[in-house]
Amino acid sequence: MNIENILGYGFIGFAFLLAYLAFILLKKEQAVDAPRSSILISIFTFMAFSLVLSGGGLYLQLEENNYKSQLQELSRVLDQKIKHEASTSVSPAMKSLVEQLDVLLKKARKDGLIDDDS
Numbered sequence: 001m002n003i004e005n006i007l008g009y010g011f012i013g014f015a016f017l018l019a020y021l022a023f024i025l026l027k028k029e030q031a032v033d034a035p036r037s038s039i040l041i042s043i044f045t046f047m048a049f050s051l052v053l054s055g056g057g058l059y060l061q062l063e064e065n066n067y068k069s070q071l072q073e074l075s076r077v078l079d080q081k082i083k084h085e086a087s088t089s090v091s092p093a094m095k096s097l098v099e100q101l102d103v104l105l106k107k108a109r110k111d112g113l114i115d116d117d118s
Contacts, residue, residue, distance in 0.1 A: 015057055019054070025043045026043055029043065086102075
């Protein structure tokens with residue numbers, strides 16, 4: 001098992017690793033002739049902590065996906081507006097604003113905040 005790859009998944013990978021470690025601890029405790037109740041309680045507490053982390057990671061992932069989809073929709077609308085204004089405007093101030101918005105959209109695409117669909 002490559003721990004670095006698992007941790008590459010972020011919070012969810014970390015929570016999985018904690019759950020896996022709890023499994024290993026339970027497996028070792030079962031090998032003992034008389035399982036110790038204090039150890040079992042500690043392991044179950046550790047497992048509950050892992051589940052809480054997993055839930056938190058899932059929530060954060062859903063929020064990130066929602067944020068990205070909103071950015072993508074804003075990008076689409078701004079692209080349309082920029083193209084329209086660039087083709088119809090004669091005002092230097094408006095052309096400057098259109099150029100600045102275009103630069104910001106290109107930077108957001110380069111940074112991976114929005115998908116490059118052009």
